[in-house]
Amino acid sequence: MRILVTNDDGIMAEGLRVLVKHLQDLAEVLVVAPDVERSATGHAITVRTPLWIKEIKINGEFFGYAVNGTPADCVKIGVKAISTKEIDMVISGINRGPNLGTDIMYSGTVSAALEGALLGKPSIAVSTVDFDKPVYESAARFTKVLISKLVLQDFPRYDALNVNVPSVPYSEIKGIRVTRQGLRKYKDFFEARKDPFGNTYYWMLGKVVDEEKTGDMDSAAVEAGYVSVTPLHIFLTDERSIEKFRYLEES
């Protein structure tokens, strides 16, 4: 098995290195990751400027390729240009901090997995939910277990799994819950300041004020000590709304 690994925290991030170390036990790993941190890049791709690829060594040993692009760019160029062999899976992570609920819209980590899904590869985004005290080791070990559990030939085409792992020692993880993406509501506000030239500028700040934690939502599973596994797909159609808008067809 050959796994392409990427992330959005950049190729030097600890979460990526811990993940790679664990995955090497079960697969050939190709690292193609952004040269610098690309958080909150959403599903951006680079279309007007070229991409550079740089070989990165760690302690004198080849580690992977750094790309001056987004996580989605890394997946595309990794699968289509860098890899000389067929890629079997795409794994993105381990992200420092959660990717839960509607926040995943902005997530570079998740966008890389969705790009993998678009390319027809079983893909997984993995995050450890505590930004301040990330326990990468648990998330990486868990990812290895998850991959060995997955029946890859049944992996639905154009799906990606969004995986959030509690930031606790591995033995304390209670199990897996297959969940739905919840709704996270922020009270966004903008703090206005004056620059030295008298112009106003704004810092965006957000505070989670409301969150669906009921039933089978992703946040609820993590809060209860389980790993949340949400099957995502690359389609945004709201099926329940198709008939509701049918009246627009009348002239």
Add this chain to the structure above:
Amino acid sequence: MRILVTNDDGIMAEGLRVLVKHLQDLAEVLVVAPDVERSATGHAITVRTPLWIKEIKINGEFFGYAVNGTPADCVKIGVKAISTKEIDMVISGINRGPNLGTDIMYSGTVSAALEGALLGKPSIAVSTVDFDKPVYESAARFTKVLISKLVLQDFPRYDALNVNVPSVPYSEIKGIRVTRQGLRKYKDFFEARKDPFGNTYYWMLGKVVDEEKTGDMDSAAVEAGYVSVTPLHIFLTDERSIEKFRYLEES
């Protein structure tokens, strides 16, 4: 009614100006748009650097606010910080070129409408499908008609409409089709070149090789001369896959 208008082609784009001119017939319009072109930015937001807002005049008259951010940033800061009154709708466009099928993942135009949806506003992304010969006038006139047809109090919460208008004279538009997001497949490839210093760099090129144009897909409607209206939502869960992955819960 008060409409926030944005786009991803930048505040000076013709498509935006034509749209604003038409919308002013039926609503108070607030323009908050990126200072420069921000195509293929996906659903990125700016979190580590501040945003500047600049008042833009056209022919000596106030036109709107330019922001050094992404389309999603513009919607957030427009609704939360610039507007002193409640915004009733968010409209993004008119994009130069189609936003159809899985391509909308990368679309700044669509991401702005999804950001509006996340903020609880009825939101619409509008594109004219011919990049080389965009007929903005038809798309703008059509948007006005669409808004007057919409029953806003029934607009499903967290939905946005993705609207693609054939690039033809208004009288040639055959009507509206409520559609599903189709699948667009690209043969992506990367052209390698050498820079003057001997380093290899890559241009990403893509060619549509396969496209779902059957049944109620967005591309099929446009191809047949109809305006495609696809209800999108901000959730990515693949509902059909929840049960398929349930086996992962077994230990």
